[in-house]
Amino acid sequence: MKDQTDIPALMAEIGARAKAAAAELAHASAERKHAALIAAADAVWTRRDEIISANAKDMEFGRQKGLTDAMMDRLRLDEGRIQGIVDGLRTVAEQKDPVGDTIAEWDMPSGLRIRRVRTPLGVVGVIYESRPNVTADAGALCLKAGNAVILRGGSESFHSSAAIHACLVEGLKAANLPEDAVQRVPTRDRAAVSEMLQMTGTIDVIVPRGGKGLVGLVQREARVPVFAHLEGICHVYVDKSADPDKARAVVLNAKTRRTGICGSAECLLVHRDIAETLGQQIVDDLIAAGVEVRARGLKGSVEAADSDFGTEFLDMKIAAKVVDDIDEAIAHIREFGSSHTEAILTEDAEAVARFFERVDSAIVMHNASTQFADGGEFGMGAEIGIATGKMHARGPVGAEQLTSFKYLVVGDGTLRP
Amino acid sequence: MKDQTDIPALMAEIGARAKAAAAELAHASAERKHAALIAAADAVWTRRDEIISANAKDMEFGRQKGLTDAMMDRLRLDEGRIQGIVDGLRTVAEQKDPVGDTIAEWDMPSGLRIRRVRTPLGVVGVIYESRPNVTADAGALCLKAGNAVILRGGSESFHSSAAIHACLVEGLKAANLPEDAVQRVPTRDRAAVSEMLQMTGTIDVIVPRGGKGLVGLVQREARVPVFAHLEGICHVYVDKSADPDKARAVVLNAKTRRTGICGSAECLLVHRDIAETLGQQIVDDLIAAGVEVRARGLKGSVEAADSDFGTEFLDMKIAAKVVDDIDEAIAHIREFGSSHTEAILTEDAEAVARFFERVDSAIVMHNASTQFADGGEFGMGAEIGIATGKMHARGPVGAEQLTSFKYLVVGDGTLRP
Numbered sequence: 001m002k003d004q005t006d007i008p009a010l011m012a013e014i015g016a017r018a019k020a021a022a023a024e025l026a027h028a029s030a031e032r033k034h035a036a037l038i039a040a041a042d043a044v045w046t047r048r049d050e051i052i053s054a055n056a057k058d059m060e061f062g063r064q065k066g067l068t069d070a071m072m073d074r075l076r077l078d079e080g081r082i083q084g085i086v087d088g089l090r091t092v093a094e095q096k097d098p099v100g101d102t103i104a105e106w107d108m109p110s111g112l113r114i115r116r117v118r119t120p121l122g123v124v125g126v127i128y129e130s131r132p133n134v135t136a137d138a139g140a141l142c143l144k145a146g147n148a149v150i151l152r153g154g155s156e157s158f159h160s161s162a163a164i165h166a167c168l169v170e171g172l173k174a175a176n177l178p179e180d181a182v183q184r185v186p187t188r189d190r191a192a193v194s195e196m197l198q199m200t201g202t203i204d205v206i207v208p209r210g211g212k213g214l215v216g217l218v219q220r221e222a223r224v225p226v227f228a229h230l231e232g233i234c235h236v237y238v239d240k241s242a243d244p245d246k247a248r249a250v251v252l253n254a255k256t257r258r259t260g261i262c263g264s265a266e267c268l269l270v271h272r273d274i275a276e277t278l279g280q281q282i283v284d285d286l287i288a289a290g291v292e293v294r295a296r297g298l299k300g301s302v303e304a305a306d307s308d309f310g311t312e313f314l315d316m317k318i319a320a321k322v323v324d325d326i327d328e329a330i331a332h333i334r335e336f337g338s339s340h341t342e343a344i345l346t347e348d349a350e351a352v353a354r355f356f357e358r359v360d361s362a363i364v365m366h367n368a369s370t371q372f373a374d375g376g377e378f379g380m381g382a383e384i385g386i387a388t389g390k391m392h393a394r395g396p397v398g399a400e401q402l403t404s405f406k407y408l409v410v411g412d413g414t415l416r417p
Numbered sequence: 418m419k420d421q422t423d424i425p426a427l428m429a430e431i432g433a434r435a436k437a438a439a440a441e442l443a444h445a446s447a448e449r450k451h452a453a454l455i456a457a458a459d460a461v462w463t464r465r466d467e468i469i470s471a472n473a474k475d476m477e478f479g480r481q482k483g484l485t486d487a488m489m490d491r492l493r494l495d496e497g498r499i500q501g502i503v504d505g506l507r508t509v510a511e512q513k514d515p516v517g518d519t520i521a522e523w524d525m526p527s528g529l530r531i532r533r534v535r536t537p538l539g540v541v542g543v544i545y546e547s548r549p550n551v552t553a554d555a556g557a558l559c560l561k562a563g564n565a566v567i568l569r570g571g572s573e574s575f576h577s578s579a580a581i582h583a584c585l586v587e588g589l590k591a592a593n594l595p596e597d598a599v600q601r602v603p604t605r606d607r608a609a610v611s612e613m614l615q616m617t618g619t620i621d622v623i624v625p626r627g628g629k630g631l632v633g634l635v636q637r638e639a640r641v642p643v644f645a646h647l648e649g650i651c652h653v654y655v656d657k658s659a660d661p662d663k664a665r666a667v668v669l670n671a672k673t674r675r676t677g678i679c680g681s682a683e684c685l686l687v688h689r690d691i692a693e694t695l696g697q698q699i700v701d702d703l704i705a706a707g708v709e710v711r712a713r714g715l716k717g718s719v720e721a722a723d724s725d726f727g728t729e730f731l732d733m734k735i736a737a738k739v740v741d742d743i744d745e746a747i748a749h750i751r752e753f754g755s756s757h758t759e760a761i762l763t764e765d766a767e768a769v770a771r772f773f774e775r776v777d778s779a780i781v782m783h784n785a786s787t788q789f790a791d792g793g794e795f796g797m798g799a800e801i802g803i804a805t806g807k808m809h810a811r812g813p814v815g816a817e818q819l820t821s822f823k824y825l826v827v828g829d830g831t832l833r834p
Contacts, residue, residue, distance in 0.1 A: 023751070253832040364825055368529055368828025368830075371833040379523060391821070395824050404808070406812070
């Protein structure tokens with residue numbers, strides 16, 4: 001989609017404004033940021049009819065464009081979902097302000113006292129698809145961490161995002177913070193996305209939220225650092241020492257609670273010693289729940305193909321395989337996983353220790369459902385995304401991980417010999 | 418410089434070996450890594466004559482190539498400097514092992530216990546110029562943090578680096594760790610550098626060590642994340658409430674202790690109220706010490722040109738300027754600084770607080786010499802470099818900042834509602 005605007009000029013201006021706002025925000029008080037978020041939450045609730053009308057335009061556009069039911073569902077806003085947005089803003093507002101926090105502090109023999117304190121990252125770019133609530137979540141988390149943000153929502157949620165964005169700006173104004181702290185790219189032109197990915201002088205990090213197509217594009221093309229996960233190919237390994245009741249319940253929850261989220265289990269690994277007993281029971285449970293089990297070494301719905309391992313189904317489907325021991329499970333995860341979330345189900349502490357030590361995914365779980373892979377469930381209030389890279393942020397990314405740090409060093413006329 | 422080797426194939430092989438070694442190293446015990454470093458230190462001392470002979474070849478090559486005296490000095494190894502390398506290896510060995518450290522730990526209402534623990538980053542690439550000791554420092558820090566490292570030393574230090582590298586490998590063997598944990602690119606062909614910068618699938622981070630030419634090239638060309646600083650344009654601001662004795666001593670130390678290091682002061686900012694008294698005294702001190710002061714608003718050696726501000730002299734030269742107040746000093750630093758290290762000299766706590774809050778450099782100091790900007794002086798044992806970016810690492814980069822983290826989550830059959 002193209003329009004008449006000079007995109008590079010537009011983005012350069014947005015970038016310059018974001019940088020100026022970031023410099024101011026960096027030393028804005030915690031109270032003022034809190035006030036802005038509360039005022040934004042109030043504005044979203046007060047202006048809910050306006051937001052729902054804007055959303056109706058997007059829904060109409062979506063219908064004409066022939067969006068899938070799943071996409072239409074992600075796009076849709078009603079009073080309940082707007083209440084969710086309001087709650088999200090309030091939750092982030094009440095979180096601890098990370099800026100200025102002392103991370104570490106120590107004295108040196110030279111007489112220097114060194115303190116490492118959190119600072120904002122600077123400017124965050126968020127590129128997302130149809131969910132309009134990302135506008136509020138991402139805007140709120142960036143603001144909390146003292147960062148300016150440039151939001152580039154999907155063309156499907158254009159009007160809804162604009163209406164929510166207006167409420168965030170209202171919050172900023174109410175708290176006397178720079179309006180440019182939360183900017184929205186006011187065009188559907190895709191050239192704006194390409195431009196953002198190259199803005200190394202302005203944007204400190206890009207967070208893409210959406211399907212594999214979008215995330216892959218951003219990861220390939222961005223010159224700016226990226227916090228993202230391409231896929232969530234989450235594994236659950238049922239050890240020979242698993243508790244049968246816990247294991248059956250956890251696997252069912254990990255696969256079926258919601259199949260469309262990145263923390264949904266996509267592959268079941270079962271220890272050979274319990275494959276015919278507990279393992280088969282779990283597979284039967286899954287089939288009974290309506291899951292298509294693509295199995296190898298187990299009686300499933302169908303026989304697994306090689307390509308089923310390492311596939312993110314995001315559906316009522318799961319790959320399943322018998323492994324000889326925990327090391328084969330770990331090796332399988334290393335080969336086919338996406339470094340997102342993996343779980344071991346066992347009562348054997350040694351097996352847990354080995355799995356925790358050797359599986360290098362962002363989140364490694366014991367006797368818990370992979371569906372807990374979520375910033376809210378980690379106590380972060382919200383998340384701007386989940387990262388599977390190893391640089392800077394990893395796992396659910398909340399306000400704290402949207403910060404950097406600096407060293408404050410105090411001497412008393414201290415000279416280096 | 419070119420040779421006959423197929424560089425992409427060579428680097429792909431080195432990369433694959435590094436990845437395999439990293440997977441093993443990630444769960445190597447602290448004891449074993451310690452043993453490898455101690456054995457490497459012993460080997461460097463035992464084989465010092467061999468290293469000095471290798472260095473003689475490099476010195477001969479350097480003379481033929483017409484290296485400057487400063488470069489020749491950086492290249493030269495003698496028994497004293499080898500003792501320094503040995504001490505460095507031992508210091509890193511005795512540092513706390515960061516891998517597995519719990520960074521944070523908390524419980525959630527769901528019943529989950531969440532722990533954030535340090536993990537190695539993976540594979541580090543180090544690209545450096547003439548100093549052969551970087552081979553030992555970088556190799557040791559990477560190993561300490563459980564990372565595999567690919568070392569690409571300058572062609573000037575080719576033989577010296579090879580000899581030191583052999584000692585590191587001896588240490589790895591003695592501790593029964595994979596030899597490929599510390600690899601050296603065995604060619605002077607510059608194509609190897611270009612190749613490293615693109616190895617996103619293998620190398621997790623690149624650390625360039627050297628002049629502005631090398632660092633700029635790496636920052637421009639790398640697709641792999643980079644920890645670096647392009648320049649150290651460090652400022653010292655003498656506030657109106659500075660203690661005269663401390664201020665005079667600190668400025669002199671900050672400029673003249675060593676002029677060729679990145680923490681050397683390059684610009685003096687003086688508050689208008691004390692410009693003619695303490696300010697002029699400091700300028701006179703500097704001139705008396707042989708420093709060329711390029712001054713504006715003060716009587717210096719010469720009048721400052723616009724281009725003197727924001728210049729990294731790395732020499733007995735300094736720019737100096739009178740500012741109206743602390744805010745002008747902060748604005749000057751924001752415009753001309755390189756986010757490396759800045760100091761305020763004052764006895765006024767409010768001025769310190771303002772400077773600490775508003776100057777966003779990696780290191781911000783009060784009443785201390787900027788020459789303290791160094792990993793050793795920060796208690797890190799050594800440093801692989803100093804970073805001025807805001808992603809992941811910042812300031813002196815020691816073993817701890819060469820790590821990532823993961824979340825370990827413990828439940829008891831815990832399901833997400």
